[in-house]
Amino acid sequence: MSRGRFVVLEGIEGAGKSTHAAFLAGWLRQQGIGVVAAREPGGTALGERLREILLDPEVTGMPPLAELLLMFAARSASLEEVILPALDEGLWVICDRFVDSSYAYQSHGRGVPRKYVEALEEQVLGGLRPDLTILLDTPVRVGLSRKADPQGGDRFERESREFFERVRAGYLERAALGGDGYRLVDASKSLEEVQTDLKDAVRPLVP
Numbered sequence: 001m002s003r004g005r006f007v008v009l010e011g012i013e014g015a016g017k018s019t020h021a022a023f024l025a026g027w028l029r030q031q032g033i034g035v036v037a038a039r040e041p042g043g044t045a046l047g048e049r050l051r052e053i054l055l056d057p058e059v060t061g062m063p064p065l066a067e068l069l070l071m072f073a074a075r076s077a078s079l080e081e082v083i084l085p086a087l088d089e090g091l092w093v094i095c096d097r098f099v100d101s102s103y104a105y106q107s108h109g110r111g112v113p114r115k116y117v118e119a120l121e122e123q124v125l126g127g128l129r130p131d132l133t134i135l136l137d138t139p140v141r142v143g144l145s146r147k148a149d150p151q152g153g154d155r156f157e158r159e160s161r162e163f164f165e166r167v168r169a170g171y172l173e174r175a176a177l178g179g180d181g182y183r184l185v186d187a188s189k190s191l192e193e194v195q196t197d198l199k200d201a202v203r204p205l206v207p
């Protein structure tokens, strides 16, 4: 049996990753492909516990390096329990966020040296890389307005506009340098247009 494909959706808050990940999974299933959905941080018992800590606005003063390590702790569990077994079974994995979130948020956003992210990527992932990373790009103003939460939102959603500008710039840099493994999709377009772009992006991977 051939190994499954690993597709990641990335983007800032409000880019529509969760909606589009669900759409993509549904469309692939219609093509007769078995799909497993994953998300980070989360998707395993340990990952969901870590997610609670990572998103909790009452957890203040978390050092950026600790944040990075917790993200990779959740990722390690997700790899072992969800991603690798699914790919080995020939299933596709559609993952809502992956390593590029760590480059964008912890390195570009928080200022953790990139070499730390690279080292963890090497150690935790080994040789595994996504077959395709789709960056749903949207101006920060548009993304944040979609997420506007009168209660203030989670620990990340409370960050400044400047923080998200750095995160977006980090994503765009990764996509520009990443070559064939990346597709940039303009997520400020209509839902239908974005869905068409998503299908076009994954179609070359469909057997």
Ligand code: TYD
Binding pocket: 011, 012, 013, 014, 015, 017, 018, 040, 041, 071, 096, 097, 098, 099, 100, 101, 102, 103, 105, 106, 156, 157
């Ligand atoms: P999530 O619910 O996935 O984001 P969204 O609000 O866009 O649906 O929340 C996860 C948060 O964790 C998000 O703010 C980004 C952050 N994050 C990182 O900072 N680094 C990472 O490596 C990952 C996976 C997520």
